[in-house]
Amino acid sequence: MARPDADSFAREWVAAWNDHDLDAVLSHYADGVVFHSPRIALVMGTDEDFLTGKAGLRKYWQAAMAGASDLYFELEDVLTGSDAITLLYTNHRGQNAAETFIFDEDGEICIAVATYG
Structure with missing residues (x-):
């Protein structure tokens, strides 16, 4: 498994969400990602x-973004x-959130788990 630099990954991931750039997110x-939320x-x-x-x-x-034009994440x-x-x-709803990403050998996310407080 190849984990990217954590700080660089975090900045890129949050910036893509805050820009509402789904392709960048x-x-x-990975194509076969498993996502839990x-x-x-x-x-x-x-x-x-x-x-x-x-x-x-x-x-x-796409459906989630369509219902959240004010979407914004503040990295903690x-x-x-x-x-x-x-x-x-912290997300745009004021919720505490955590997402855990497991990476494959290509450094892409193969498993992701989102949780909310």
């Missing part, structure tokens, strides 16, 4: 709490592991 993810069911109107594949992630985030901290990075941030 998705550039960090309790917000998937709410945004997509399903019972699913995870999705697989970059195409599904794009569809979910960056935590690192052997093959993972966790970003702690």
Whole structure:
């Protein structure tokens, strides 16, 4: 597994979200990514709490961004592991959030888990 530089990754990831640049956000993810979030069911109107594949992630985030024109993340901290990075941030709803990313051998996110306080 190849983990990118945590601080550089965090700055790029947050900047892409704050710019509402979905292509830039998705550039960090592997085609077969598995993404877990309790917000998937709410945004997509399903019972699913995870999705697989970059195409599904794009569809979910397009829907989420359409409903959040004020979307903005304020980075609070960056935590690192052997093959993972966790970003702690505050979102536009004032929620504390954490996303943990596990990277594949190409340095792309293969598993991501979003949690909210």
